[in-house]
Amino acid sequence: MRYTQMLLTVMFLGCVLAIAPAGLAQSGFTTIDPTGATSTWAAGVHGSTSTTGGGTGTGGSPCYQGHRDSDKGQGQRAEDGDQRGEDSGYRAQGSGDDEHAKGNCGKSDSRWNHDKNDEARDSDDKAQPQGSGTGTVSGTATSGPSVIVGYYNDITNNTHGYQRVGTGVPASFDIPNAVSTFATGVNAASQTVGYYTDAIGTIHGFVRTATGGVTTLDFTSNGTSALDTFALGINDAGQVVGYYYDATTAHGFVWTPGAASPFANFDYHDANGTVVSATFATGINNSGQIVGYYDDASLGVHGFLNVGGAFTTHDMVDAARGVVYTFITGINTSGQMVGTYWDASFNQHGFKMAGGTTTVIDLTGAMETDANGIDDTGQIVGEYVDSLGKQHGFSMP
Numbered sequence: 001m002r003y004t005q006m007l008l009t010v011m012f013l014g015c016v017l018a019i020a021p022a023g024l025a026q027s028g029f030t031t032i033d034p035t036g037a038t039s040t041w042a043a044g045v046h047g048s049t050s051t052t053g054g055g056t057g058t059g060g061s062p063c064y065q066g067h068r069d070s071d072k073g074q075g076q077r078a079e080d081g082d083q084r085g086e087d088s089g090y091r092a093q094g095s096g097d098d099e100h101a102k103g104n105c106g107k108s109d110s111r112w113n114h115d116k117n118d119e120a121r122d123s124d125d126k127a128q129p130q131g132s133g134t135g136t137v138s139g140t141a142t143s144g145p146s147v148i149v150g151y152y153n154d155i156t157n158n159t160h161g162y163q164r165v166g167t168g169v170p171a172s173f174d175i176p177n178a179v180s181t182f183a184t185g186v187n188a189a190s191q192t193v194g195y196y197t198d199a200i201g202t203i204h205g206f207v208r209t210a211t212g213g214v215t216t217l218d219f220t221s222n223g224t225s226a227l228d229t230f231a232l233g234i235n236d237a238g239q240v241v242g243y244y245y246d247a248t249t250a251h252g253f254v255w256t257p258g259a260a261s262p263f264a265n266f267d268y269h270d271a272n273g274t275v276v277s278a279t280f281a282t283g284i285n286n287s288g289q290i291v292g293y294y295d296d297a298s299l300g301v302h303g304f305l306n307v308g309g310a311f312t313t314h315d316m317v318d319a320a321r322g323v324v325y326t327f328i329t330g331i332n333t334s335g336q337m338v339g340t341y342w343d344a345s346f347n348q349h350g351f352k353m354a355g356g357t358t359t360v361i362d363l364t365g366a367m368e369t370d371a372n373g374i375d376d377t378g379q380i381v382g383e384y385v386d387s388l389g390k391q392h393g394f395s396m397p
Contacts (some may be wrong), residue, residue, distance in 0.1 A: 004096050006159035021292065021356075022374055023309065029171065029363075029394065029395075029397075030394060030396070031392045031393070031394055031395045032148065032150070032163045032164060032381075032393035032394060032395060033152075033392055034152050034160075034170040034172055035169065035170075035172075036154050036155065037152035037153065037154065038148075038152075038153050038154060038155055038390070039152060039153045039390070039391040040150065040151075040152040040391060040392050040393040041152065041372070041383050041391070041393055042150040042234075042372065042373075042381035042382055042383055042393030042394060043149055043150040043151065043183060043184045043185060043194075043372050043373060043381065044148070044149055044150070044183070044184055044186050044192075044193075044330075044372070044373045044381065044397060045146060045147070045148050045149075045186070045373050045374070045375050045379055045380075045395065046146060046147045046148075046186045046187065046188060046190075046374060046375060047146050047375035047377035047379045049165065055267035058292040062325070067127065068095075071111060083196045085261045085384055086315075099290060112301070115304055121308075122183045123217070124221075127155065135310025143164050144165075145166030145167075145168075146165075146375075146379065147163060147164070147186050147190060147321045148163070148164045148168060148170075148381055148393075149161065149162065149163050149164075149183040149185065149186045149187075149192050149194075149397060150162055150183055150381070150383075150393050151171075151181065151182045151183050151184075151186075151194070151369030152170075152172075152393075156279060157160075157182035158179075158180065159171070159181060159182060160172045160174055160180075160181055160192060161174065161175075161181040161183030161192070161342060162183065163174050163183065163186070163192065173208075173212075175196040175206055175208070175214055176214065177198065177199070178196035178197060178202075179196075179197045179198060179199055179294075180196060180197040181194065182194045182195050182196065182255060183198045183208075184231070184232045184233070185232065185233050185238050185373070186234070187234045187235060187238070188236045189210065189236070189238075190209075190210075191207055191208065191209055191210065191234060191238065192207070192208040193205070193206070193207050193208075193231050193233065193234040193240055194206055194208070194231060194232075195229065195230045195231055195242075202227075202228060203218030203219055203228035203230060203263075204216050204217065204228075204229055205218070205219075205229040205230060205240070205242055205255075206231060207231070207234065207238075207240060217229055217240065219253055219255075219263055220263060221243035221253075221261065221263040221265060221266070224246060224265075226244035226245060226246060227245045227246060227247065228244065228359075229242065229244045229253075229257070230242045230243050230244065231374065232281065232282050232283070233282060233283040233284045233290075233330075234283060235280070235284050235286050235288075236286050237256075237286070238256075238257045239254060239255065239256050239257075239284055239288070240254070240255040241253065241254050241281040241282070241283065241284045241290055241292075242255075242281055242282075243280045243292075243343070243371065244265075247338075249277060249278045250278040250279060250280055250308065251265045251266070251278075251279055252265065252266045252267065252268075252269055252279040252280065252281030252290070252292060252306075253265045253266070253281065254266070254281070254284070254290070256341045265281065266306070266309070267279045268292075268304050268311050270311075270312065276294045276295060276296055276299035277294075277297055277298070277299075278294060278295040279292065280292045280293050280294065281306075282327075282328065282329045282330070283328075283329060283330045283331050283373075284331075285331050285332060285333050286333055286394050287333065288308070289303065289305065289306070289307050289328065289331055290305070290306040290307075290331075291303070291306070291328045291329070291331045291337055291339075292304055292306070292328060293326065293327045293328055293339075295327050295367075299360050300325070301324075301327065302314075302315050302326055303315060303316070303324060303326040303327060303328030303337070303339055304328065305328070305331070305337070305375050314328060314353060315357070316324070316339075316341035316351055316358065316389030318341070318343060318349075318360070321344060321345070321347075322343055323341050323342070323343060324341075324342045324343065324344060324346065325341060326339065326341045327339045327340050327341070327354045328345065328353075329371070329372050330372060330373040330374050331371065331373055331374070332374050332376045333376050334354070334376065335354075335355075336353065336354040336374055336378075337352070337353045337354075337374075338350065338352050338353075338371040338372065338373065338374045338380055338382075339351055339353075339371060340369075340371060340372075340382075341372040345378075347368060348368035348369065348370055349361065349362050349368075349369055350362070350369045350370055350371030350380075350382055351361040351371060352371065352374065352380065361380070361382075361396075363394070364386045365386065365387055366384040366385060366386060366387075367384075367385040367386070367387065367389070368384065368385045369382065369383075370382045370383050370384070371386045374388075377397075378397060379395060379396070379397055380395070380396050381394065381395045382389075382394055382397075
């Protein structure tokens with residue numbers, strides 16, 4: 001099923017609304033529903049692109065190099081709790097991927113890493129130099145098909161993770177011994193990040209390899225252990241972001257594999273160093289930029305960008321409908337951010353922020369639309385609720 005798209009372009013900070021041309025981004029919109037799903041969330045995406053690199057050389061052995069990055073993010077909406085309580089809100093995540101093609105004197109090395117027990121696999125492709133003397137050669141770095149991850153509820157209200165490769169049928173998976181599994185992001189190595197609930201109700205983060213190996217992530221640092229850990233975003237270096245609850249509130253974290261102390265926590269703070277009441281990290285790109293949202297002292301919700309520990313607030317502006325809460329849930333390498341905002345009537349709308357301009361994403365006929373992740377090709381994933389009240393995942397270019 002395909003839905004016509006309605007996009008409103010909002011000049012960020014300018015509060016000026018202008019309707020975008022009809023049909024903008026309508027082509028390629030796809031609904032995602034795993035078999036047996038009663039509700040579906042599309043949470044993270046790793047896009048598929050081809051990039052051509054070029055260069056010149058002498059002596060008949062020209063060299064070239066091509067490079068592509070893609071980064072994606074995801075968010076998900078909790079189904080329990082109140083409309084915006086600490087234990088509901090948006091759980092979101094981003095992830096990234098990075099692909100290089102190198103030429104070494106007429107030979108290209110197209111690398112798409114697939115981690116298996118922390119090993120990377122490389123594959124080499126030959127490229128032919130063009131003539132002798134001063135020559136020119138070009139090469140193309142081509143990734144595999146796009147990968148979308150998310151989760152869904154079945155008819156018994158059990159929650160399962162899924163992965164969809166290209167246009168294929170979503171494949172379901174569950175973390176061993178988990179009661180519920182939530183997949184929230186994926187990187188270039190096909191590592192999937194997310195969280196699961198165990199038999200006693202404790203929530204644990206996880207990283208799942210392309211071959212199904214699972215690492216459980218439970219925040220612990222400097223003697224502090226989490227009550228619950230939500231892993232939401234992953235980049236190509238394998239760094240994971242998310243948040244955890246201690247006995248008081250929620251804090252953001254970064255997990256760096258292989259580090260002596262892999263967990264580091266952080267809290268949003270203003271220019272005066274004042275720490276807010278709760279911090280939720282949702283996505284990380286290959287430059288280490290982190291996005292998320294935070295609760296202020298009045299329980300307002302604001303999006304944030306964290307660059308090297310320097311925080312900036314990014315709130316959605318909608319002069320016509322008003323904005324109550326802003327949730328940023330993904331960022332790509334270009335710095336484009338996606339998320340969801342709630343208007344003054346508590347209706348939900350997706351958005352994309354790019355270079356000071358914000359695009360509102362409302363799927364025509366939908367009761368609500370949430371944007372969760374974006375990759376470097378501009379592909380966005382999320383979910384929408386149709387006129388019958390059923391929730392579906394979606395992807396759009």
